[in-house]
Amino acid sequence: MGVTEIVDTEPMRGATAGEGARPAGVRPMNHPEDLMKDPNNTRDVGPRVGTPLWLYLVSTTVAGCVLLGASVFWLGLDRLQTFAGEPLVWVLLGMVIAGELRPIAAQSADGDNGNPTSLPFSFALVIYFGLPVAGLVQALATVVAGGVRGHAPHRTAFNIAQYTLSFGVADAIIQFAYPRSAETAWVPQGWGLLLVALAGAAYFITNLTLVECAVAMHERAPLHKVLMKNIGQRLFVAGVLLSLAPLVVVAMAHSVWLVPLFFFPLAALYSSASLSVKREHQANHDELTGLANRKLLILRTQEALGEAQVHRGRVGLLLLDLDRFKEVNDTLGHPTGDRLLQTVAHRLTHSVRPGDLVARLGGDEFAVLLPQVRDAVSAREVATRLRVALAEPMRLDGMDFDLEASVGIALYPNHAPDFELLLQRADVAMYVAKERRTGVELYAPHKDRNSTARLSLFSELRRALIENELEMFYQPVVSLTDHRAVALEALVRWRHRHRGILPPEEFVPLVEQSYLMRSFTHEVIEQTLPQIARWWDEGIRLPVSVNLSARELLDPTLPEIVAAGLRRHGVRPGSLRLEISERVMVSDAEAITPTILALADLGVSLALDDFGTGYFTLARLNGLPVEEVKVDESFVRRISDTSDGRVIVGSAVDLMSTLGLRAVAEGVESDSDAESVRALGCYAAQGQYFTPPLDVAATTRWLYEHGGLAEQPSERTGSAG
Ligand code: C2E
Ligand code: MG
Ligand code: MG
Numbered sequence: 243m244g245v246t247e248i249v250d251t252e253p254m255r256g257a258t259a260g261e262g263a264r265p266a267g268v269r270p271m272n273h274p275e276d277l278m279k280d281p282n283n284t285r286d287v288g289p290r291v292g293t294p295l296w297l298y299l300v301s302t303t304v305a306g307c308v309l310l311g312a313s314v315f316w317l318g319l320d321r322l323q324t325f326a327g328e329p330l331v332w333v334l335l336g337m338v339i340a341g342e343l344r345p346i347a348a349q350s351a352d353g354d355n356g357n358p359t360s361l362p363f364s365f366a367l368v369i370y371f372g373l374p375v376a377g378l379v380q381a382l383a384t385v386v387a388g389g390v391r392g393h394a395p396h397r398t399a400f401n402i403a404q405y406t407l408s409f410g411v412a413d414a415i416i417q418f419a420y421p422r423s424a425e426t427a428w429v430p431q432g433w434g435l436l437l438v439a440l441a442g443a444a445y446f447i448t449n450l451t452l453v454e455c456a457v458a459m460h461e462r463a464p465l466h467k468v469l470m471k472n473i474g475q476r477l478f479v480a481g482v483l484l485s486l487a488p489l490v491v492v493a494m495a496h497s498v499w500l501v502p503l504f505f506f507p508l509a510a511l512y513s514s515a516s517l518s519v520k521r522e523h524q525a526n527h528d529e530l531t532g533l534a535n536r537k538l539l540i541l542r543t544q545e546a547l548g549e550a551q552v553h554r555g556r557v558g559l560l561l562l563d564l565d566r567f568k569e570v571n572d573t574l575g576h577p578t579g580d581r582l583l584q585t586v587a588h589r590l591t592h593s594v595r596p597g598d599l600v601a602r603l604g605g606d607e608f609a610v611l612l613p614q615v616r617d618a619v620s621a622r623e624v625a626t627r628l629r630v631a632l633a634e635p636m637r638l639d640g641m642d643f644d645l646e647a648s649v650g651i652a653l654y655p656n657h658a659p660d661f662e663l664l665l666q667r668a669d670v671a672m673y674v675a676k677e678r679r680t681g682v683e684l685y686a687p688h689k690d691r692n693s694t695a696r697l698s699l700f701s702e703l704r705r706a707l708i709e710n711e712l713e714m715f716y717q718p719v720v721s722l723t724d725h726r727a728v729a730l731e732a733l734v735r736w737r738h739r740h741r742g743i744l745p746p747e748e749f750v751p752l753v754e755q756s757y758l759m760r761s762f763t764h765e766v767i768e769q770t771l772p773q774i775a776r777w778w779d780e781g782i783r784l785p786v787s788v789n790l791s792a793r794e795l796l797d798p799t800l801p802e803i804v805a806a807g808l809r810r811h812g813v814r815p816g817s818l819r820l821e822i823s824e825r826v827m828v829s830d831a832e833a834i835t836p837t838i839l840a841l842a843d844l845g846v847s848l849a850l851d852d853f854g855t856g857y858f859t860l861a862r863l864n865g866l867p868v869e870e871v872k873v874d875e876s877f878v879r880r881i882s883d884t885s886d887g888r889v890i891v892g893s894a895v896d897l898m899s900t901l902g903l904r905a906v907a908e909g910v911e912s913d914s915d916a917e918s919v920r921a922l923g924c925y926a927a928q929g930q931y932f933t934p935p936l937d938v939a940a941t942t943r944w945l946y947e948h949g950g951l952a953e954q955p956s957e958r959t960g961s962a963g
Pocket of ligand 3: 851852853872874875908
């Protein structure tokens with residue numbers, strides 16, 4: 243409903259921009275009264291009628307307004323008119339309004355509290371004239387500032403009441419020790435200053451309690467905890483502001499025109515305080531979405547775990563991952579991807595309760611902390627609500643996006659004792675949710691240790707794809723007649739954070755069994771094609787082959803993915819060669835034939851890989867447009883092993899040339915290997931003997947050093963087909 247409408251029509255602002263449609267975690271740090279603004283709603287909507295919070299707010303508002311009315315009544319109309327004629331009162335009103343618009347935030351991570359810079363002036367009025375005038379001026383200023391800042395009327399009314407009650411307590415203390423009438427202006431001196439300090443303390447405590455009671459109810463957090471949050475910093479700021487009040491009083495007594503001079507020290511105080519709050523905010527929040535970052539999530543989770551330990555409560559950690567976000571990002575560009583993430587962030591924050599924390603862990607991964615959750619059923623409800631909020635199509639750049647997400651849930655104390663393990667378990671649960679396409683999964687300890695290891699490798703792999711840890715290496719294919727490079731084969735590697743460079747057999751099989759296949763193919767294509775283009779521009783114009791697994795070939799959208807990649811990077815189809823393993827031809831020939839034909843139609847060339855590993859006979863190629871056969875390394879080994887082997891391989895290569903296929907030998911490790919495969923009729927070869935697969939820079943170097951650049955056609959972009 244409303245939530246999503248707001249999202250799609252209202253652009254989100256940056257994390258440090260002003261108020262508006264920002265996630266709860268980045269509410270601007272304003273007034274103590276900010277809680278009147280339900281963080282679960284961008285609109286200024288109060289709590290539901292009849293709830294304890296509602297009752298509290300209503301009764302406080304009524305009490306404050308009654309007190310204000312009574313004190314003004316006690317002042318009387320005559321005296322009110324006299325005050326209205328005083329320029330001093332108007333100057334102070336101006337200062338209070340200005341101060342109301344510039345609150346000094348407390349340094350809290352989610353910024354719910356602040357002191358208005360109007361405090362020195364309004365409190366000076368309490369000291370000088372007493373509650374009625376101070377209350378009235380403050381009420382007027384609150385109405386004006388509330389109007390400017392777009393606060394709802396009920397919120398403004400609460401603010402007025404809160405000030406009146408706090409000033410009332412302070413005034414009562416002064417009146418008790420120093421009874422005075424409304425006409426007599428009081429300039430405290432000597433012991434009077436102590437009285438002012440006492441009144442200031444009373445103001446601070448009353449105001450804090452009034453506000454934090456509501457915050458505690460709102461966030462369902464214990465009152466003492468809310469009260470003590472950032473107490474030192476709050477005390478400091480309030481102390482500084484309140485201590486200015488007697489100075490303002492002295493200025494007031496001396497000359498009304500001295501009062502505006504206080505603007506400057508306050509402006510300096512304001513700007514330095516805002517700067518430090520901004521810095522703290524940046525350190526704890528994600529710049530793009532304004533959501534809490536991992537650091538803040540860890541902190542909050544630890545707090546919640548401590549709390550839950552004491553009260554035997556339960557904490558929930560939800561891990562949410564968008565399905566196929568990387569594709570959106572890579573195909574539509576990062577600006578669109580960024581906006582999508584901001585929209586997601588917005589929807590998520592608007593789907594959780596106050597007190598819950600939504601964080602972005604990086605990429606398209608989000609976490610939600612539920613500091614108090616009844617049971618697994620409630621946690622599931624939240625997870626479902628999050629998914630529903632995301633399921634509403636999003637409109638970006640005139641296009642509709644259907645976003646799906648998978649959520650994994652882990653609970654304290656059921657599944658893990660600390661943050662790290664909770665996150666890991668939630669991650670495993672999320673993987674299960676993706677695998678089974680169930681959307682939401684609660685962590686279930688696996689009996690089988692292997693599957694847990696696999697799951698964790700899997701989740702690492704998922705992260706590797708997001709964080710671009712996969713890298714293409716290239717192995718030159720060398721002509722056996724003149725030793726010039728005739729082609730390159732792209733071979734994927736995983737630069738693992740801890741385990742170093744991992745070869746494909748450690749992870750490609752896992753990729754094949756999972757939903758990550760498409761992202762993986764996408765990654766391979768998106769790394770290889772731009773590289774072909776770069777080499778081409780440098781004058782290295784060799785065809786580059788890319789390996790395709792069975793699962794990739796079974797994806798009917800593969801030809802379109804390849805075609806789009808070629809177009810996007812301006813690569814002529816002839817520069818791309820696709821390798822299809824013989825094993826795939828044995829097991830899935832029929833199913834993949836249409837894909838192979840469609841790929842050939844694009845103009846890319848096809849090669850049969852790993853020839854000799856299965857029971858494939860070339861006759862089964864059956865007219866498929868394959869141009870090249872790569873003789874597997876194990877087959878090559880047989881040449882030198884036995885004379886039989888030599889005959890078998892020799893006749894296979896003969897058959898290839900009869901069928902018009904080029905034969906390339908793999909795994910050539912020595913001079914004699916090279917010589918025998920050449921003698922058997924292979925036109926080119928690759929292997930350690932020439933060079934192992936190399937990273938991009940080393941490949942380029944190798945090609946230059948070995949002067950093996952074959953001549954190729956000169957234009958890069960050719961037409962498909
Ligand atoms: P492949 O396509 O047959 O690749 C040739 C393999 O032989 C490569 O293993 C290469 O490093 C290795 N090799 C190179 N020189 C020698 C040598 O002198 N002796 C021996 N014994 N081997 C040599 P790598 O890079 O570990 O790749 C293994 C397989 O993983 C590839 O076999 C290919 O089927 C698959 N693969 C690699 N990259 C990708 C990819 O991006 N996508 C997919 N789907 N599969 C890939
Ligand atoms: Mg290959
Ligand atoms: Mg091979």
